[in-house]
Amino acid sequence: xxxxxxxxxAVISSRATSPLVIGVFLLxxxxxxxxxxxxxxxLMEYTRTNVLLVVLLALVPLNSGCRIVKExxxxxxxxxxxxxKSANDPSGLFDESVALPVPSSFDGLSGRLAATGYRVRCxxxxxxxxxxxxxxxxxxxxxxxxxxxxxxxxxxLTTRTTHRMSVIEGEPLPTATGGGGLVERITLKTGAGxxxxxxxxxxxxPSDSGDGRKVFGxxxxxxxxxxxxxxxxxxxxxxxxxxxxxxxTAYEKQAVMNIYPAGKEDRVEIPGSPYRILFSMIQPExxxxxxxxxxxxxxxxxxxxxxxxxxxxxxxxxxxxxxxxRLAIPEGKRMxxxxxIQDYGVLLVWGAAIFFLAAGCIWxxxxxxxxxxxxxxxxxxxxxxxxxxxxxxxxxxxxxxxEALDFLEAGMADRxxxxxxxxxx
Amino acid sequence: MVLAxxxxxxxxxxxxxxxxxxxxxxxxxxxxxxxxxxxxLGVAGACLLSRAYPGDFSFxxxxxxxxxxxxxxxxxxxxxxxxxxxxxxxxxxxxxxANSPFCAGAVALSSGMIAGxxxxxxxxxxxxxxxPFLLLALAASILALAALAVERALAASFPVSxxxxxxxxxxxxxxxxxxxxRLDLFSPLTMKLMKFSHDFxxxxxxxxxxxxxxxxxxxxxxxxxxxxxxxxxxxxALILWFTPAVLVALAIQWERLPSVAHIRQGAQRRRLLxxxxxxxxxxxxIPVLAMVVLAAAVYRxxxxxxxxxxxxxxxxxxxxxGDIFIPKKGDVDLEDGKLxxxxxxxxxxxxxxxxxxxxxxxxxxxxDACAICKxxxxxxxxxxxxxxYCKTLIPLETxxxxxxxxxxxxxxxxxxxxxxxxxxxxxxMWGTNAQSTARVKGGGK
Numbered sequence: 085x086x087x088x089x090x091x092x093x094a095v096i097s098s099r100a101t102s103p104l105v106i107g108v109f110l111l112x113x114x115x116x117x118x119x120x121x122x123x124x125x126x127l128m129e130y131t132r133t134n135v136l137l138v139v140l141l142a143l144v145p146l147n148s149g150c151r152i153v154k155e156x157x158x159x160x161x162x163x164x165x166x167x168x169k170s171a172n173d174p175s176g177l178f179d180e181s182v183a184l185p186v187p188s189s190f191d192g193l194s195g196r197l198a199a200t201g202y203r204v205r206c207x208x209x210x211x212x213x214x215x216x217x218x219x220x221x222x223x224x225x226x227x228x229x230x231x232x233x234x235x236x237x238x239x240x241l242t243t244r245t246t247h248r249m250s251v252i253e254g255e256p257l258p259t260a261t262g263g264g265g266l267v268e269r270i271t272l273k274t275g276a277g278x279x280x281x282x283x284x285x286x287x288x289x290p291s292d293s294g295d296g297r298k299v300f301g302x303x304x305x306x307x308x309x310x311x312x313x314x315x316x317x318x319x320x321x322x323x324x325x326x327x328x329x330x331x332x333t334a335y336e337k338q339a340v341m342n343i344y345p346a347g348k349e350d351r352v353e354i355p356g357s358p359y360r361i362l363f364s365m366i367q368p369e370x371x372x373x374x375x376x377x378x379x380x381x382x383x384x385x386x387x388x389x390x391x392x393x394x395x396x397x398x399x400x401x402x403x404x405x406x407x408x409x410r411l412a413i414p415e416g417k418r419m420x421x422x423x424x425i426q427d428y429g430v431l432l433v434w435g436a437a438i439f440f441l442a443a444g445c446i447w448x449x450x451x452x453x454x455x456x457x458x459x460x461x462x463x464x465x466x467x468x469x470x471x472x473x474x475x476x477x478x479x480x481x482x483x484x485x486x487e488a489l490d491f492l493e494a495g496m497a498d499r500x501x502x503x504x505x506x507x508x509x
Numbered sequence: 510m511v512l513a514x515x516x517x518x519x520x521x522x523x524x525x526x527x528x529x530x531x532x533x534x535x536x537x538x539x540x541x542x543x544x545x546x547x548x549x550l551g552v553a554g555a556c557l558l559s560r561a562y563p564g565d566f567s568f569x570x571x572x573x574x575x576x577x578x579x580x581x582x583x584x585x586x587x588x589x590x591x592x593x594x595x596x597x598x599x600x601x602x603x604x605x606x607a608n609s610p611f612c613a614g615a616v617a618l619s620s621g622m623i624a625g626x627x628x629x630x631x632x633x634x635x636x637x638x639x640x641p642f643l644l645l646a647l648a649a650s651i652l653a654l655a656a657l658a659v660e661r662a663l664a665a666s667f668p669v670s671x672x673x674x675x676x677x678x679x680x681x682x683x684x685x686x687x688x689x690x691r692l693d694l695f696s697p698l699t700m701k702l703m704k705f706s707h708d709f710x711x712x713x714x715x716x717x718x719x720x721x722x723x724x725x726x727x728x729x730x731x732x733x734x735x736x737x738x739x740x741x742x743x744x745x746a747l748i749l750w751f752t753p754a755v756l757v758a759l760a761i762q763w764e765r766l767p768s769v770a771h772i773r774q775g776a777q778r779r780r781l782l783x784x785x786x787x788x789x790x791x792x793x794x795i796p797v798l799a800m801v802v803l804a805a806a807v808y809r810x811x812x813x814x815x816x817x818x819x820x821x822x823x824x825x826x827x828x829x830x831g832d833i834f835i836p837k838k839g840d841v842d843l844e845d846g847k848l849x850x851x852x853x854x855x856x857x858x859x860x861x862x863x864x865x866x867x868x869x870x871x872x873x874x875x876x877d878a879c880a881i882c883k884x885x886x887x888x889x890x891x892x893x894x895x896x897x898y899c900k901t902l903i904p905l906e907t908x909x910x911x912x913x914x915x916x917x918x919x920x921x922x923x924x925x926x927x928x929x930x931x932x933x934x935x936x937x938m939w940g941t942n943a944q945s946t947a948r949v950k951g952g953g954k
Contacts, residue, residue: 099595103587114580117701118573121913124708182770240716281726305718314718345723390830390931430718470770486770486778493773 547621
């Protein structure tokens, strides 16, 4: 590998790269916090539109990938060294290494290490002893999680597209390209699970464009033509028919009324006139949900500027007439304000959550109960090269290692008692 | 009297010099010179700044500089933990820099300047003559020399690591700043974290396409609602506040002991290791003390020795057309520069708001709530109003402007005789803004 490539590799595979990049974003966040209150949104927007920041953010998944390669390489080298297959000096792979000027003989050592709970392998001129489980798989899972998380954030930031549409019962599903299937039914039910209080489903018939029958639920979100269907709010699409005395003001239009749940108010402005109508839904006395049952009765308040002309109630299909004013609602349909979102970063973030969960579940017991401890003795013509490393329980392991060295140097395997279990303070 | 006011600042300063003297033990003269020059420079800088920019701006600059030093501590703490745990971490250039006289001088000078500026802020606005400031600079110089003399008398086996030095200096600066309400960092940190938590949860839900509260069970939303509360801001800020010092302590605790594998006498090995462990424990003392100082700073921030003007809201009603009228000169004088609170009730709904004359001479009418926090309301102190919920200080000059933790401005009409407010608008604004932030608690105070 040439020198520039080595330098680039050193940077992108360094353990410091990801924290540094995250630190830079934290700094930008802090600076933005002085400028705007919507700091997180501003940071996301700024990152999305700034190539340099996109590249900087891309360094994190790249770094995670490189770390997996580097740590795998190191793990394999360690395994080769412990198997006695490595021709290279293994000291760089260990925490502590020392050369003992003693004859190359491991007589009695393996049995004594085995007695202290180590598994021992003697192959040719090497003796390897180890116990516990390596943290390497957890590291790989964690790094894979980091890769997925930041790749997901990157993909999401740079490619996410959102179209907010009104899905109305009995009308074609609005899509970005048109030609969606007919929304046959919108159903809202009381949820039985511990998380969702209400379950919303939208049944969509096959479309002329070749889409099959679909049922969209709440979570996990369904896909339609590459877009996630993300229901946001519930509303009523009502046809409002209004006329004022003298016939000068006549209005008929389908209005989207954001009046769910019952009691929430929304207003409909009558264009070209001073009139506006405040609507809300009456909560039925039996406690049922009018959106669920479909039995919707509106409360309305007709206003002329700030003056209330009259107020009343009106069921779907009904008409209200007073003092020459006429208000009718011939139709009221269930409707869901829905976001159609194209964002494959979501899948990566879900993957990251699974990786992190798995890593956490393995890491805790392994670190507490089974930390990996290894030592390696390699014989040379006139000395023994000894190395040791541990991923936990280092003091006790160090004690065993040092006494093993004492044992080798003393060369009195069969005469001295071996006190391998005592820790050195 | 002046010195009594300055006691926490001067004590912090003495602690800073003591720590620097020990941290740069080979550079005492450089530290002494830097400290003695830096402090008066800081005092002079703060005085000039407050004269050039009267009001909150000069305080904001000094607070930001203190915040910058806290960020530096964070960077140093992360580097320290990496240095202790990562084998391939490059240490040599950093150690060379930290041991150089330039570094000792720069740290002493900058620490002195910041400490001096903070201390001067205690006097700015109260004293307009030179003697109190000269007295402050003189007292600080004497204290610096005394601290260095004490440092010389300390046992040599009591070392201070570079990261420990950083933690102690920044902790003492933060403690000093926490004594002045407008320089305090902990309360703004709490508020920013609360806002971050709110934004993060919102963005997380949107990004992960998680259904909104409309579809989620109420008890579950109650738990999610905890993330919007000031508990998250407070505990999150505590974590951010203490983490650098904890990291520094962990970095020292996880420092590798000297390799003893080459020594064949067990007793000698154990002695060497024990010496290493003892030295490590001594180095831990300073970061632990830094944590204590940081805790004291939090205490001062949470329980400032300031009393607020917090009038009881006066009940008020609207005319049949929904107009609320408050005369300028009636039972209360709206133009007296004080906060005047009102409570409006109609049809089972209620809203709290206040009227205030800003220092610019303009009346402003605002909800007694902001768009972020639960509507615990505001109190008034000198030059500021404070959000009781997150303890954020809002300069009076900015009351009436929307955003952040500022009170939500209400549309109103000012006439010769008083102000007119639309009752329905008031109730709706309270409903949409204040009550949405009160999901968990439901209704304010």
